[in-house]
Amino acid sequence: MELSSLAFWILATMIIISGLGVVFLKNIVHSALALIATFIGAAGIYLTLHSEFLAAIQVLIYAGAIAILIVFGIMLITKGEGKMGETNLFGKYKISAGIVVLIMVSLVSYLVLQTPWQITTELNESLMSDIAKLIFYDHVVAFELAGVLLTVAMIGAIMIARGVKKNG
Numbered sequence: 001m002e003l004s005s006l007a008f009w010i011l012a013t014m015i016i017i018s019g020l021g022v023v024f025l026k027n028i029v030h031s032a033l034a035l036i037a038t039f040i041g042a043a044g045i046y047l048t049l050h051s052e053f054l055a056a057i058q059v060l061i062y063a064g065a066i067a068i069l070i071v072f073g074i075m076l077i078t079k080g081e082g083k084m085g086e087t088n089l090f091g092k093y094k095i096s097a098g099i100v101v102l103i104m105v106s107l108v109s110y111l112v113l114q115t116p117w118q119i120t121t122e123l124n125e126s127l128m129s130d131i132a133k134l135i136f137y138d139h140v141v142a143f144e145l146a147g148v149l150l151t152v153a154m155i156g157a158i159m160i161a162r163g164v165k166k167n168g
Contacts, residue, residue: 007048015041032071039063053128065150072157 018041021034039062046055135143 004048008045011041011044011048015045028074029071032067032074035070036063036067039067053131068154069157072161075161076157 015038018034018037022031022038025031025034039058043055043058043063046052046058
């Protein structure tokens with residue numbers, strides 16, 4: 001087995017386990033951390049596919065910004081210990097849900113095995129430099145404004161999460 005195949009299977013297993021953690025962990029903060037691990041695993045898969053730019057965007061946008069936004073939402077909303085209540089996952093539809101899952105897994109497995117996958121060629125390095133030129137030269141004002149907006153949003157979220165102290 002090649003190193004890239006081994007890396008893919010390790011990252012895919014990490015994504016599946018952390019994805020299950022997002023759904024089944026009872027502590028909502030642990031669930032958010034599992035979501036971050038899922039995003040980082042997806043970035044690792046992009047790296048194995050030689051798509052460094054997508055991996056960097058995955059880490060910056062999803063694992064960074066979106067996950068932090070979710071954690072701030074949890075901090076603002078949760079009062080108490082942060083545990084999710086007991087729920088009956090599918091209720092009276094457990095058998096029906098199991099049948100639907102079995103059919104969907106069978107269908108996806110069949111389609112994956114029957115599809116003639118084509119090997120892609122390597123991306124040329126100029127693609128990355130073209131994207132960098134677009135971001136940092138042609139659209140530098142929009143890029144800087146997005147950075148300022150994210151900074152202001154982060155400061156506002158911190159101020160709201162800290163709460164207001166009353167004088168006297």
